[in-house]
Amino acid sequence: MRTKFSGILTLILALVVQLTFAQQKTITGTVTDDTGLPLPGANVIVKGTSSGTQSDFDGNYTISANVGQTLVFSYVGFVAKEIKVGAQNNIDVTLQPDAAALEEVVVTGYSTRNQTVQTSAVVSISASELSQMAPTTSIDNMLQGKAAGVQVTAANGKPGQGAFVRIRGTGSLTAGGSSPLYIVDGAPIREVDLATIPNEDIENISILKDAATTAQYGSRGSNGVVIITTKSGVRNKDASIRYSSRYGVTSQVHRNYQLMDAEQKMQFEAEMYALGVSTAATLPGVTTLPGSPERQFLLDHQTDWEKLILKEGILQNNSVSFSGGAEKIDYYFSVSNDRNTGIIDKIDGFERLGSRLNLNLDAKKWLKLGVNVGYSRSTSDEPRDRFNDQNPFFAALSAAPYDTEFVLDEFGNPVLDENGDPIYDTSGASDYPIREALDDEPQLNIYNTTLASINTQVLLNKNWTYEFQTAVNWLARRTEYYVKPGSYLAGVAAGIEGGLKRDFQDHRLDLTISNRLNYNLSSGDHNLNVLGLYEYNMNEFNRILAESTQFPSPLLSTQTNGALKREARSNRSRLTLVSYGLFADYNFKERYYVSGSVRRDGSSSFGADVQWGNFYSGSVAWNVANEPFFDVDFINDLKFRGSYGSVGNRSGLRNYEAQGTVTFDSYPGGSSTIPDQIANPDLSWETTTTTNIGVEFNAFNKRLRLVSDYFIRKTTDLLFPVRTAYETGAGTITKNIGDIENKGLEVSLQGEVIRTSDFSWTLGGNVLFLDHKIVSLPEGKPIDVDNTSIRWEEGRKINEHFLIRYAGVDPETGRGQFYGGDGNIYFADELPQDQENRVFQGKSTIADLEGGFFSNITYKGFGLRTDFVFKTGNWINNIVRARSNFDGSDIGFNQTVDAYNYWQQPGDTDVAPSPKYAVQDRDFYYSSDRWLEKGDYIRLRNVTLSYTFPKKYLEKTPLTSLRIYAQGQNVLTFTKFWGDPEVGISSGESISFAETVAPGETTLYSYPNTQSYQMGIDVSF
């Protein structure tokens, strides 16, 4: 005790002595910017110590320091200034803006560049822009309308569901082959897994569009690259604590059609029966008479199925982050929680918990270390997404309104079973007890994702740097599907009376080890940067599946409890990539730019004869505004650039597809050999060569910005599973045959219309004009895409619908008519059989014009931001509409009131066909263009009204900033489409996200898109 006390005493004495000897004094002053305006919140630190302060709202500061010490003044976006304390007691400082910091920094692949010195078509979206969108769950949805040339189609409205992103058109005809390459802090991630990244952690999303940068990704870059960078702290800045919270409600996007109620439905049934629709015979519209007590009973107990099955969902987001840094270290730490319950009653939607620590430190003068680690856990309740009444949305639209959820007694009360629970009514046409199924057939997906990148940088000398990075993306997914014993499905489906449980456990590991040697030379007018790359990437997938039946209780669902083990399986596959690269860029006085890249990739998925491929690019640019002769003052930049290169795509290639293989199954007596793949040692990547010409124009202190690019993408060696004759029984061989072409013009324009200290108004927008076609196909033959109405044919657009043309109703008989291939009009069963009756009409699933525009108004603290997205030129086969207006077919299912508009007497036109012909003609309506509709729309994606409290109100509080806002998403839609025009997945169990070749081809009751209203608050202190 005594020693400790004396120790402290000594310390205090020492301090006193120091105080005495060091001539401490108080210094005051003002920190201003280059225009003389005060800079509030500027950091003032005594160099080499931990003592420091911040300037107040008027830029004034007070600090104690000793003579001879140095004060460091810093402010984000300005060059720090050091001033030695001398005799003066007042030090006023003017900080100069940091030209480099104010420049938009873009990540161009393996390096970062200032916007002005790069020669490629790159779009960069910053954190601030992302946070204004208050994203509900997944980041890819937010890209829509944000970047010229990027087409985004929401997969569906399921919480946590992502989007189909296509950069500059559709670059592949294989499923999933047209998605860009996504890289998060150096680690590739699949498009479908993007929702596992908490949005709050994202600092920047850069979209690389042309070969000048995508070629650096060699055999993976041809559909563009999306580089996601997570946040880091700011050096020499005390910790900033940021808290954001948001809460809101979500519901189905307004439906623009009306379903029948019970009265309408029964009247309709009676009409149908009278017309000879025999299947109506047993329905209440026929079996009960209007005005009868039985009819009244049905009317009194009718069900609004949509209301019953759906609910108003809740959106919630909370996140906290700490970020800051000292002289040699910076850090960013965050935790976040996102919740979106979705709009289906009885099940939860999506919930994500995320945590991240990013740390960068200068270990030695020549050694920098960095570690970015993020972990997230997402859970998602999965409703059945199939084309029948096991799908809640199918049931909501199809169940008859006079049907009831439960069996009712004569008084209208639910009949109870032996346990006292109401008995579900399964007597209707849509007889699946969907609400019971939501309780008793849960499917849950749980994702545990770890994204980590470890970075070491060695400064060899002032020109040479060596960097080593390990980047890992480890996704562990668990899927549990349980049909509880005692559930309806267990009772009716074969072999699962005692329930069924299926467990998947997937591990997906993507590991990248990267070595980079960088040479940088900045001497006077010459700037040269050369990067050498040696990289190894390994992707491994492991799955274990177990399935049992006969469970003792619905409460127990682990495989241990299943008495009868039905299936146990594990799968593994591995994909490797070894790459060498050399990338160089050079500029002279920021006037003339040249860059080039070469990458050599070897991939385990390529055939034995073609294991290595070379990919290259070159680009040039000229910034006229930096020429001495150019003296138009208001123009800041006028840059012309061009690039050309060849990039690969291997994503459509399955891991061992080039090899001839057999698989094994079981058969009584032992294993059974199932011939599988046919060997093709020539199988390799798809190649896209892109030519790009662009112009960038900045004027009036960059208040007006225009970027425009024209591109031609030619994709060759397309991968096709070439169908062998069915008579060979051999299946398909994957070959590199076929070419497609995408051409387009991108224009992006943004201007600050008004900028005063109190009021600003920014308008901006971008648009892509896209033209695409199929140049050649295997043997020149057309290909019908499985489960779609699409046919690919040479000279046609990509993903064109190929359907029989509907010719309307014959006014005399009321029967639907069709155009034969010969152009004549026929009834369905008279269509000529000896010729092709389906035709092309130039109607593709791909929009030929797409983009977005926004307006951002700020006045004092108020802000009003509106973002619109639009799309036109795409066609959707609207099967949901067909089934909701089914001309008397499947009469037990509910219809819209439009179904009444059918042919009744000779001379009726502009009507649906007479139901008399329902049964015999209905299949032709599916295969005709009767329900093919234009998918054009303009949608108010986001409107945000916010208020940011002025600093002066916060002075007395610990807060440094406070913003509150109200936000609406998908609030308004302008479309002529029947239903919601934002269509991605048709039916997830028919064609899953990963298997979708043509997003938006058809509607089949997938999860509808939602609109939402949220309130939020952002606080920093």
Add this chain to the structure above:
Amino acid sequence: MKKIILKITVLALILLGVTACDSKLDQIPFDQFGNENAYVSAADFENAVRGAYAGFTSGSMYGGSDQGGMIDAGDVLADNVTIAQDGRGTRSTLHNWRYVAADGPLSNTYQRTYIIANRANLILENIVSFEGDNKENIIAEAKAIRALAHLNSAIFFAKIPTQSGDANGSLGIAYVTEADANALPARETVGVVYDKIVADLTDALAGINETNPPGRLNKQGVATLLSRVYLYMGKYDLAVNAANMVTTKPAARNNVVGVWKDANQDGLLFYIPNEVGTLGIGVGVAYSQGSLNNLTPEYVVDYDFYTKFSDEDIRKEAYTAPGQKGSNKYNAIVKWFGRDSSFDGLVDLKVLRAAEAYLNKAEAYYRLGNETAARNALDEVRSRRYTTFAGGETGQALLDAIMLERRLEFAFEGHRFIDLKRWGLGVQRDGFGDLRDGTGVPSDVQSLSVGNKLQLPIDQTIIDVNPNIQQNPGY
């Protein structure tokens, strides 16, 4: 200087850890096997022949399917069943003969024929250089498999030789005997196809074991198949000879119910055991789902046909049962309903039964003019089905009796449409509804006259891929 050395050391250490990556490009599959390893040892060929048999477990063959296969399509197309309004309307285009080439019916069966043939052909090509004990039996099995696979498509997509005078010269199917992924086979005539089937079965009969493990063909199975093919070809003497090689008797009367519950295998010549973990196929989905009290029937017993099962006939109990959905009562088809009291449709796949050899023989003898022998063969079956029966028919009455017995015996096993077709008949339904007492809603279309629709159209996508495949007339 010291610092430079230090840095280079760090660099060297890191690089050391990541060299030698190139060898990692040689990846071989974990879940599959390279072709070159697949047909080498005796065990490989056992696996391969089981793989070929496994092709028959597809729903489009004997596995039971709501899209049509061997156990149901021949009934759905004919007069044994009525479509149930409580069902999901599966195969209604088939049932009402509304099929068109654009959406060709049973295209899965067609495709499966060649998938199986390819597996058999791979065995036959690879076994040439193999010299092992079981070689002859494997070759025989592969040929029998190939023949059965082709026969199953030929009966639906082409005429049957006895169907009409022009049948043998009309379009058959492609009979594929080589494993060549690049081939574009053409359709051969019906006559050629049946000759090739006979050739394969004759070879098979010579080389196959008397007995093979369950799930595999044996001598009597092949003989039954050969008698069927000869019967279809109108070669009645040969049909009799082949059928005479079958010594197994039809299942005894008191075993009949048990045969369809898998309680015994009496009279089965080729069946595929269907156990969870090995196969676990819900065969019964072809006709219904759910329990008898909460039945979702796709097809129910046609009311008129139902009345043809006398109360003396054990098959009434074995094949049919009263079922209901809500207040709708049905005559449910329970041939594939499940074992014991279960209704999961999980039962063994019965492909060939001894009863067929006797009924083939009865019909062949009748055509040869030997009514006594015909009646004797018929009675081998009838005596094992009825407690008592009159018998003793002659002339047309005998033929009618043979035809009726065939219809009753093979009800819901997919024979009916093929039999009508080869007898040169169309289909005439009786107009009754789907409910137990014949009320309810009848099938949309009630009759199919003799004509092009007896041969199903070949799905357009099949022709699109292989232009050598000619479409059937009338489509």
